[in-house]
Amino acid sequence: xxxxxxxxxxxxxxxxxxxxxxxxxxxxxxxxxxxxxxxxxxxxxxxxxxxxxxxxxxxxxxxxxxxxxxxxxxxxxxxxxxxxxxxxxxxxxxxxxxxxxxxxxxxxxxxxxxxxxxxxxxxxxxxxxxxxxxxxxxxxxxxxxxxxxxxxxxxxxxxxxxxxxxxxxxxxxxxxxxxxxxxxxxxxxxxxxxxxxxxxxxxxxxxxxxxxxxxxxxxxxxxxxxxxxxxxxxxxxxxxxxxxxxxxxxxxxxxxxxxxxxxxxxxxxxxxxxxxx
DNA sequence: CCCCAGGTAGGCT
DNA sequence: AGCCTACATGGG
Numbered sequence: 001x002x003x004x005x006x007x008x009x010x011x012x013x014x015x016x017x018x019x020x021x022x023x024x025x026x027x028x029x030x031x032x033x034x035x036x037x038x039x040x041x042x043x044x045x046x047x048x049x050x051x052x053x054x055x056x057x058x059x060x061x062x063x064x065x066x067x068x069x070x071x072x073x074x075x076x077x078x079x080x081x082x083x084x085x086x087x088x089x090x091x092x093x094x095x096x097x098x099x100x101x102x103x104x105x106x107x108x109x110x111x112x113x114x115x116x117x118x119x120x121x122x123x124x125x126x127x128x129x130x131x132x133x134x135x136x137x138x139x140x141x142x143x144x145x146x147x148x149x150x151x152x153x154x155x156x157x158x159x160x161x162x163x164x165x166x167x168x169x170x171x172x173x174x175x176x177x178x179x180x181x182x183x184x185x186x187x188x189x190x191x192x193x194x195x196x197x198x199x200x201x202x203x204x205x206x207x208x209x210x211x212x213x214x215x216x217x218x219x220x221x222x223x224x225x226x227x228x229x230x231x232x233x234x235x236x237x238x239x240x241x242x243x244x245x246x247x248x249x250x251x252x253x254x255x256x257x258x259x260x261x262x263x264x265x266x267x268x269x270x271x272x273x274x275x276x277x
Numbered sequence: 278c279c280c281c282a283g284g285t286a287g288g289c290t
Numbered sequence: 291a292g293c294c295t296a297c298a299t300g301g302g
Contacts, residue, residue, distance in 0.1 A: 108283075111284085113283090114283080114284090115299095116283075170298080173285085206284090208286080211284070211285080214283070285297090287295095
């Protein structure tokens with residue numbers, strides 16, 4: 001077990017980050033949080049002035065949480081004294097997580113026309129039923145979790161498996177995309193520019209413009225994209241009432257450039273958390 | 278019964 | 291190129 005600490009600041013909050021709808025493998029416990037990425041685990045606790053991360057790989061999760069990016073500077077740059085400012089005032093602590101491309105592709109195919117509680121449940125079943133069981137010792141006691149499955153495993157179980165775990169009509173998308181991923185060179189995808197990479201992602205069954213943009217942002221760290229989903233549409237429904245989602249996305253990237261992904265995530269978190277208002 | 282959820286594929290103009 | 295609609299599942 002490795003560990004590291006991060007001083008609490010005005011630009012990072014663990015719960016805001018995990019509950020901002022970008023990752024689906026975390027659970028709250030009585031004294032902290034547990035999250036999982038690929039075959040890694042991380043427990044997070046907090047005290048008066050710091051977060052404590054206890055995990056299998058400190059460097060992996062330091063990078064995962066994007067602690068080397070200057071969020072205060074970004075928030076100053078995109079401050080518009082309007083909707084974006086309001087969103088940041090509320091979700092000041094949301095970081096953009098550096099997630100794995102394949103895990104992001106699978107999770108966001110599941111996410112389409114779905115809600116976050118169900119997405120988490122389906123992803124959890126995929127890991128528990130197809131992922132490697134990883135045992136480890138934590139503070140002297142035996143513990144275990146399930147890794148995200150390999151592409152080979154995901155591609156071997158067939159459409160029926162995904163139907164049985166409640167993926168609904170997305171089952172065929174998952175089966176087809178998993179099989180396509182067997183023949184995909186992820187390294188080659190990493191080298192492509194954003195536009196070319198999006199064109200390749202759109203070839204996967206179940207990946208349209210919005211899911212592709214989520215994969216670009218969360219799985220490939222391309223911040224010059226602005227995924228437009230139902231919540232972002234609600235944010236701009238007065239200002240751009242009849243603009244199609246794809247066109248709106250392009251307008252917003254023109255405006256926010258390489259900070260688009262951050263702005264999108266703050267707006268999404270604010271709008272979704274404030275649905276009751 | 279309805280509508281909604283981090284939408285997309287396929288079909289029709 | 292655009293516009294429609296069926297698509298599983300579960301919660302409000």
